[in-house]
Amino acid sequence: MQLFGQILVNGILLGGLYGLMGLGMGLVWGVLKIVNLAHGALIMLGGYALYFLYTKAGVDPFLGLPLAMLAMFVLGYLLQTLLLNLIVRSAQLNTLLLTFGLDVVFVYMAQLLFTADFRTINPPYAGKNISLFGVTVPYAQLGAFGVAVLLAALLYLVLDKTRTGRAIRATAQNLVAARLYGVNPKRIYAITFGTGAALAGAAGGLYGIVSQITPYIGVTLTAKSFVIAILGGLDKPLGVIGGGLVLGIAEAMAALYLDPTYTDIISFGLLVLVLIARPAQLLGRA
Amino acid sequence: MNRFRWLVLPVAAGALAAVPWVTSDTIVQYGINALLVATLAQSWNIIGGFSGYPSFGNSVFYGLGTYGTAIAMAQLHWSFGSGLVFGAVLGVACALLFGIPILRLRGPYFAIATLGLAAVMSAIIATVEIAGKNIGLILPLFRGDTLFYELSLILLVAATATVAWIARSRFGVGLVAIREDEDAAQVMGINTTMYKVAALTVAAFFSALAGGIHAYWITFIDPASAFDPSLNVRMVIMTLFGGPGTVLGPVLGAFVLSAVSEVLASQATGVASLFYGIVIVAAVVFMPKGLLDVVQGFRESRWRYFTDNIRRYRL
Amino acid sequence: MTAPLFEVRGLTKRFRGLTAVSDVTFRVAPREILGLIGPNGAGKTTIISLISGTLDPTAGEIIFEGRHIERLPAYRRARLGIGRTFQVMKPFPGLSVLENVTVGALFGTGGGERKRKRAEEKAREWLRFTGLERRMDQRADALGGPDRKRLEFAKALAMNPKLLLLDEVMAGLNHVEVDEVVELIKKMRDKGVTILVIEHVMKAIRRLADRLLVLHHGQQIAEGRTDEVLRDPRVVEAYLGKRRQ
Numbered sequence: 001m002q003l004f005g006q007i008l009v010n011g012i013l014l015g016g017l018y019g020l021m022g023l024g025m026g027l028v029w030g031v032l033k034i035v036n037l038a039h040g041a042l043i044m045l046g047g048y049a050l051y052f053l054y055t056k057a058g059v060d061p062f063l064g065l066p067l068a069m070l071a072m073f074v075l076g077y078l079l080q081t082l083l084l085n086l087i088v089r090s091a092q093l094n095t096l097l098l099t100f101g102l103d104v105v106f107v108y109m110a111q112l113l114f115t116a117d118f119r120t121i122n123p124p125y126a127g128k129n130i131s132l133f134g135v136t137v138p139y140a141q142l143g144a145f146g147v148a149v150l151l152a153a154l155l156y157l158v159l160d161k162t163r164t165g166r167a168i169r170a171t172a173q174n175l176v177a178a179r180l181y182g183v184n185p186k187r188i189y190a191i192t193f194g195t196g197a198a199l200a201g202a203a204g205g206l207y208g209i210v211s212q213i214t215p216y217i218g219v220t221l222t223a224k225s226f227v228i229a230i231l232g233g234l235d236k237p238l239g240v241i242g243g244g245l246v247l248g249i250a251e252a253m254a255a256l257y258l259d260p261t262y263t264d265i266i267s268f269g270l271l272v273l274v275l276i277a278r279p280a281q282l283l284g285r286a
Numbered sequence: 287m288n289r290f291r292w293l294v295l296p297v298a299a300g301a302l303a304a305v306p307w308v309t310s311d312t313i314v315q316y317g318i319n320a321l322l323v324a325t326l327a328q329s330w331n332i333i334g335g336f337s338g339y340p341s342f343g344n345s346v347f348y349g350l351g352t353y354g355t356a357i358a359m360a361q362l363h364w365s366f367g368s369g370l371v372f373g374a375v376l377g378v379a380c381a382l383l384f385g386i387p388i389l390r391l392r393g394p395y396f397a398i399a400t401l402g403l404a405a406v407m408s409a410i411i412a413t414v415e416i417a418g419k420n421i422g423l424i425l426p427l428f429r430g431d432t433l434f435y436e437l438s439l440i441l442l443v444a445a446t447a448t449v450a451w452i453a454r455s456r457f458g459v460g461l462v463a464i465r466e467d468e469d470a471a472q473v474m475g476i477n478t479t480m481y482k483v484a485a486l487t488v489a490a491f492f493s494a495l496a497g498g499i500h501a502y503w504i505t506f507i508d509p510a511s512a513f514d515p516s517l518n519v520r521m522v523i524m525t526l527f528g529g530p531g532t533v534l535g536p537v538l539g540a541f542v543l544s545a546v547s548e549v550l551a552s553q554a555t556g557v558a559s560l561f562y563g564i565v566i567v568a569a570v571v572f573m574p575k576g577l578l579d580v581v582q583g584f585r586e587s588r589w590r591y592f593t594d595n596i597r598r599y600r601l
Numbered sequence: 602m603t604a605p606l607f608e609v610r611g612l613t614k615r616f617r618g619l620t621a622v623s624d625v626t627f628r629v630a631p632r633e634i635l636g637l638i639g640p641n642g643a644g645k646t647t648i649i650s651l652i653s654g655t656l657d658p659t660a661g662e663i664i665f666e667g668r669h670i671e672r673l674p675a676y677r678r679a680r681l682g683i684g685r686t687f688q689v690m691k692p693f694p695g696l697s698v699l700e701n702v703t704v705g706a707l708f709g710t711g712g713g714e715r716k717r718k719r720a721e722e723k724a725r726e727w728l729r730f731t732g733l734e735r736r737m738d739q740r741a742d743a744l745g746g747p748d749r750k751r752l753e754f755a756k757a758l759a760m761n762p763k764l765l766l767l768d769e770v771m772a773g774l775n776h777v778e779v780d781e782v783v784e785l786i787k788k789m790r791d792k793g794v795t796i797l798v799i800e801h802v803m804k805a806i807r808r809l810a811d812r813l814l815v816l817h818h819g820q821q822i823a824e825g826r827t828d829e830v831l832r833d834p835r836v837v838e839a840y841l842g843k844r845r846q
Contacts, residue, residue, distance in 0.1 A: 035394050037519075090574040090599035092393065093340055097526055098570040100519055104563030112560070144442065185601055219515075223405070226398050261420075265409040268402040275399045276387045455718055456707050463704045466693035473653050474760060475708035476681030 002134055007256045009135045013122040015248025017143035017206055017242035021221060022228030024199035026066055030235025031192045033092060034084065036241040039200055039225050041106035046072050046201025047208040051119050060149040061121050061209055062143060065118040069198040076197025080190040083115050110215035121208040144206040149241065151202055168192055172235060237275025299443050304433040314431045318503060321438035324540035325496045326517060327524040328445040329489040335530030336458060337485045343400030344493055344520050346407045347377040349513035351494025352501040356423040356474025361394055362453055363415055370498040377494025378487055385483040408513035422508030425501060434503040445492045450533045461485055527569055529576030538577055573597060606631040606795045607764055614647055621647040623819040634796045637812030640840055643816040645799045646688055649766045653685040654678045655660050682710040684762030686753040688769050692741035699737045702727055702755045709760025724759055728759035731755040747778055764795045771802040
């Protein structure tokens with residue numbers, strides 16, 4: 001029972017981080033109808049950004065996170081303005097292709113600049129943990145979980161309460177109508193994609209704290225972000241966090257009760273089943 | 287140009303067939319890879335290009351074809367021919383079994399579901415005893431790249447001929463109608479479910495055969511290489527680059543991109559892929575409708591074709 | 602009345618919380634033109650979608666040529682001879698006008714033509730019939746409003762339907778164009794097609810419809826000969842609100 005509790009907590013903590021990963025992808029997908037195959041690469045780049053902030057500039061990771069997010073926001077903003085906006089009205093598949101190309105570029109730039117060495121962000125408190133009801137909860141994981149949930153809540157509030165957030169939601173529903181109401185689509189698109197990149201960057205930074213970064217972590221993470229975003233309903237922040245939790249717990253349980261090699265079967269099997277079993281809910285979003 | 291269109295395929299095929307006798311072994315090997323991946327692109331073209339259902343998991347059929355042939359030859363000691371048939375049967379069965387539920391999904395949801403299917407199948411095979419689990423299988427050795435080259439060429443020609451037939455047939459019109467507006471297509475009398483499943487099955491058939499040929503050629507297979515996920519993106523990109531929904535587009539795209547990739551790979555490892563990525567990005571921005579459309583569009587409006595595209599599709 | 606071509610009994614459609622169509626019953630005789638009118642949101646397009654198979658009924662029966670079709674998928678109904686136009690027009694955007702209509706000829710009643718060439722010839726005839734001949738090779742999404750209507754028409758006609766469901770084909774047309782379309786519809790009836798027309802343009806309905814069915818909030822409030830129904834005070838009230846005394 002002890003072990004079950006520990007695994008459950010591990011799953012929840014991981015799930016929060018997963019949710020954060022899904023957040024950025026779901027936002028961009030739901031609002032801009034762009035399926036960002038470079039999402040995992042953005043996570044990876046965010047991880048490196050925080051890593052270098054910590055190792056070169058000595059900034060505490062949790063404090064450096066906003067800086068890393070800002071850098072990623074700028075990157076995302078530029079990507080949308082200079083590249084994605086050029087093809088947004090052509091076939092949806094083209095955004096898939098473009099982001100795939102970007103992914104290739106990012107991964108190999110990272111490989112060239114940072115080498116394939118494993119990097120971890122290891123602040124002094126990383127090894128410590130607290131014990132709650134007999135379950136060990138590492139500070140780093142707990143912090144990451146907290147930040148993830150915080151960001152999700154922030155995103156939800158921004159989308160719901162602020163003018164920009166409303167503009168984003170209007171654009172998601174009906175671009176033409178939004179234009180008529182004075183929304184500047186280019187700016188909103190760029191802000192949205194920038195936000196998605198910032199969230200990915202945050203996830204990457206946190207990932208660097210609780211795990212290791214290489215140029216290649218993006219591939220699986222993009223795929224997982226798909227799953228999580230779909231489970232959560234794309235641009236619904238609270239739902240996506242929920243989706244992340246589901247995946248995190250499912251993976252943790254699978255690792256405990258089945259062979260760890262089954263984790264992929266679990267996450268993707270879950271995805272396929274969800275898609276097949278509840279098509280009606282999702283078809284409307286297509 | 288139109289009158290001679292019929293000569294293009296046989297002449298090109300003939301020229302390609304002669305390649306092993308006039309070039310080096312390396313080129314023949316590159317050729318086999320290029321021909322097989324072109325077959326994959328052409329297969330994807332049927333479900334993605336014509337029907338508008340962008341599968342990101344066609345590698346599952348390739349992988350099943352690979353494993354079917356490998357199991358048949360390495361474990362059951364069947365002949366190559368029987369092995370290929372077995373692989374094709376596995377691929378087709380998968381398309382029929384999973385096609386119906388998954389083809390109910392649209393757009394990116396369909397794409398993700400196929401991606402999930404490929405990942406699940408790959409993971410499952412890695413646990414199956416007779417498939418050699420994670421270690422893989424070793425097939426009987428056959429020396430003779432030329433034979434594999436010609437076989438791959440025949441397969442590509444068969445796939446392209448099939449697509450050519452589809453493009454002019456009633457079946458093809460139905461697929462295109464489904465792509466353009468599925469609801470309208472249904473209301474006009476097209477059994478969309480059957481058509482989509484048929485398209486997926488044909489794609490699965492050729493993909494599985496490609497996998498089978500590849501398996502016997504390289505002699506050793508394992509889940510990672512058989513269900514290689516990068517194949518999916520490559521076949522999609524090659525088709526989109528060359529021109530989806532056309533007959534020769536995927537072949538063109540596959541040959542061009544394979545060549546680019548090979549040439550760059552011989553320079554430096556990382557840099558090659560970097561350029562590959564940049565080429566893709568540039569191609570999508572300037573040629574969103576594929577290479578074949580460029581050829582036609584260039585004839586009409588010269589360099590303005592590229593800027594026109596941007597103007598039409600920008601936000 | 603001769604045996605009806607087509608009959609609907611107790612047709613009901615509920616979406617979550619909203620009853621779009623409630624217990625509608627009517628018959629249509631062969632070669633008859635039945636008009637379906639009512640204020641916006643009355644459920645007219647829903648009825649057409651239920652008949653064509655785009656939507657499934659919550660309850661009720663639909664009988665076409667003596668066969669129950671309420672459980673048949675849309676494509677089977679098309680093959681039986683039911684064709685429809687869409688209010689929000691749905692051409693196949695990337696295809697040419699000719700290709701659009703060819704689809705109808707290839708897949709319509711009885712499974713349509715088997716050979717593409719034959720289907721194209723038929724498509725050309727329908728394009729001539731609807732006056733779209735000159736636009737044959739243009740992309741469908743490049744057409745202007747009235748031409749899009751004609752295309753929608755031509756696609757449905759190319760299916761050789763026995764029952765044609767027209768959804769507000771006159772919307773946005775000027776007087777001359779309305780007259781043209783009315784003539785077209787009459788010619789179709791002369792060819793033997795039975796027609797169900799949803800319309801707001803009263804002039805057209807008066808000239809076309811033998812009988813009228815009036816819907817309001819999903820319920821049928823009147824049915825009968827055109828001139829009688831149009832004088833029915835309930836119908837007037839539904840459209841204009843209560844008369845001020």
